[in-house]
Amino acid sequence: MSSTTTSSTTSGSAIGTTPVFSVEGLWKVFGPKADRVPADPELAALAPAELRTRTGCTAAVRDVSFDVRKGEVFVVMGLSGSGKSTLVRCLTRLIEPTAGTIAIDGEDVRAMDRTRLRELRRHRAAMVFQHFGLLPHRTVLDNVAYGLEIQGLGKAERRARAAEVVAKVGLEGMEHRRPSQLSGGQRQRVGLARALAVDPEVLLFDEPFSALDPLIRRDMQEEVIRLHREEGRTMVFITHDLSEALKLGDRIALMRDGAVVQLGTPEEIVGSPADDYVREFVRDVPREQVMTVRTAMRAGDCGGPGHPGALAPDEVVADAIRVVARSGAAACVVEDGRCLGVVDHERLLGVVAGTEPHKEAV
Numbered sequence: 001m002s003s004t005t006t007s008s009t010t011s012g013s014a015i016g017t018t019p020v021f022s023v024e025g026l027w028k029v030f031g032p033k034a035d036r037v038p039a040d041p042e043l044a045a046l047a048p049a050e051l052r053t054r055t056g057c058t059a060a061v062r063d064v065s066f067d068v069r070k071g072e073v074f075v076v077m078g079l080s081g082s083g084k085s086t087l088v089r090c091l092t093r094l095i096e097p098t099a100g101t102i103a104i105d106g107e108d109v110r111a112m113d114r115t116r117l118r119e120l121r122r123h124r125a126a127m128v129f130q131h132f133g134l135l136p137h138r139t140v141l142d143n144v145a146y147g148l149e150i151q152g153l154g155k156a157e158r159r160a161r162a163a164e165v166v167a168k169v170g171l172e173g174m175e176h177r178r179p180s181q182l183s184g185g186q187r188q189r190v191g192l193a194r195a196l197a198v199d200p201e202v203l204l205f206d207e208p209f210s211a212l213d214p215l216i217r218r219d220m221q222e223e224v225i226r227l228h229r230e231e232g233r234t235m236v237f238i239t240h241d242l243s244e245a246l247k248l249g250d251r252i253a254l255m256r257d258g259a260v261v262q263l264g265t266p267e268e269i270v271g272s273p274a275d276d277y278v279r280e281f282v283r284d285v286p287r288e289q290v291m292t293v294r295t296a297m298r299a300g301d302c303g304g305p306g307h308p309g310a311l312a313p314d315e316v317v318a319d320a321i322r323v324v325a326r327s328g329a330a331a332c333v334v335e336d337g338r339c340l341g342v343v344d345h346e347r348l349l350g351v352v353a354g355t356e357p358h359k360e361a362v
């Protein structure tokens, strides 16, 4: 997640390699005798329409595997009906998977009993919904404290913690209002605060901002970026909006008809689309906002002392264009004081035009 439009490393958050969620061969099939679909290679291979005709079943999630790494913002993106909500609800078994394995910190989620599942949803993987789910007769503070009440925390302690989180999401001074006295954006902040209050290991966002108007939506996206930068909390974020996915995601799983068609960083998805579907999906993305200097640079050493321009490899091309346009000369790409290569007008224009030579050519 980045301060501009992409780049996973500019946030300063430490993304580890230990998966929080580990998903393997996951299926969710709706319809009669759903179990037989993943179990039968012939049925499993059918296209969605044919599967429906032959069996009356819909494979909302089909054979999906991925890891969510500690500290990352993992975005699940796709058009309406592609399976995003079903997939994310399967992670905590709000929807029961048909086949496959799901682990959180190595623990088998499908083997959890009801108590353990409740614990998972309350403490470890809290969900922020699009429709807030706020209690109308409670104040902001009491809505936020609600999850802590369920956890059995004493009144004074939960109010103190709730006040802290309310301030964190920018709602100071509104503690005693009721949800009806808030704007849509403010209600979404309450929903976010309520999820944060229980200090979950992972926050799951189900299209939380899609009902908000564009400016408030942008504010909320900035809020998520800020929270992530400050806390480094692992987040799984569903959206059907590509620019939101590129802005927030360290990695994006792009879904189509229940399957993940590509999983990668924003730069990988925009720069190396896996197929024509993805290529078409990202066609209008301003490439200079997503592609990094590391991809744009060519071999070479600036030679000079002080590394003229001195761009970090993870800066986006748009920033490099500003530097090169201002100085009129090629800029040096520097990491740990070492010159990795240089970017010049030609390379930068190549990225904007989508004609840049592939990275390996550097």
Ligand SMILES: Nc1ncnc2c1ncn2[C@@H]1O[C@H](COP(=O)(O)OP(=O)(O)OP(=O)(O)O)[C@@H](O)[C@H]1O
Pocket (backbone or CB within 6 Å): 030, 031, 058, 059, 060, 078, 079, 080, 081, 082, 083, 084, 085, 086, 087, 240
């Ligand atoms: N309870 C259900 N019974 C039958 N089919 C379902 C059920 N829930 C979802 N589906 C189907 O599964 C597919 C995936 O739905 P899902 O809601 O996960 O998609 P989505 O990508 O989240 O869509 P949206 O962005 O519109 O919320 C769709 O074809 C949907 O019609």
